[in-house]
Amino acid sequence: MPQNCLGTIRSYYPKFSEKEKKIADYILENPEVIIHRTINEVADDLNVADATVFRFSKRIGFKGFQAMKIALASETMTSTQSALVEKVEKLHKMNLTEKIFNANIQALQKTFENIESRFIEEAIAHILEAKRIEVYGTGASAVSALIAAQKLLQSGFPACASLDAHSQLLSASLLTKKDAAIFISHTGTSEETFSLLKTIKKSEAKTIVITSDPHSALSINADITLPVSIDETDNQTAFFTFSIAQQGIIDALCVNILHQHEKDDRFPSESPTHSSIKG
Structure with missing residues (x-):
């Protein structure tokens, strides 16, 4: 089972240094964004060294920044899919309700007309x-x-x-x-x-x-x-x-x-x- 990146960051958070908390906040607030960035871009955004970002990845159990991004991408995709499925299910239920009401109205109208x-x-x-x-x-x-x-x-x-x-x-x-x-x-x-x-x-x-x-x-x-x-x-x-x-x-x-x-x-x-x- 893939390691849960966001969950690990939240559980480790109290033990992080100030720089590590800075990186953690960035990831937690922008998980969909970070998966499309390089380690240099993340380091520049946070005004820290590339090595600091790399060590952070190792600190939470990954082999490196790329491995952490893969885990994040998997989590983000799963979360997005779940939200989409939930939205579709809600729309489906609403559509079924609307469908039966419309069918009943049409049946009454057609019966009256015929x-x-x-x-x-x-x-x-x-x-x-x-x-x-x-x-x-x-x-x-x-x-x-x-x-x-x-x-x-x-x-x-x-x-x-x-x-x-x-x-x-x-x-x-x-x-x-x-x-x-x-x-x-x-x-x-x-x-x-x-x-x-x-x-x-x-x-x-x-x-x-x-x-x-x-x-x-x-x-x-x-x-x-x-x-x-x-x-x-x-x-x-x-x-x-x-x-x-x-x-x-x-x-x-x-x-x-x-x-x-x-x-x-x-x-x-x-x-x-x-x-x-x-x-």
Whole structure:
């Protein structure tokens, strides 16, 4: 392992003579400069003899001035590289943060621009008329389904979701044509989710699909598809942006449903609204 020049100078410093301390200060303050200077130039800068600089190099354990410069160059390069790596890592983290925020913003904007208002209106009508609402999602989308059901429940509608596949299948078999089912699926290709859809279609309950693939079997067989527009080429952010955008659709549904619910004469005045929701 190469000798640590700067560390050795600092440890020896209390024992140095005045001239040696003068040389030590010069090196410690200008390590990047000294590696490009000759022994004569250093001696002239400090107004000391060349031999004094040479003896200083020997004093701290090197064979001579050139050996000390090589050690200094190695230390300086390592220090510079470490600082550069640290700076790059910080910039990388900042860029990743900016990247995910920008991706989320773009997904929300594109989803809003591409979704057809008539499909939103139809989905709202089905939810308003439903006696019961089940929200389904498998894998990573199961958590999104739970959040969506909670938002609908807080909006005053009997919505629920389950993480358990058996419970999902059981609830799907109990739906009727007076109920509605909302499916959340990133790709729309989940066999478990499609199996639930086929079960629900037999009951004639209304089915609403939120997915990034409007051409999937799940989308084609649903009554309404609300597409999420995301950048599918970026696998690093695709799932996260889908989650944000699909929750944006759920939020839009809930706000519109609350507004429609409050002004709709078909509902009794004691029906739950956002003003009566606690928690």
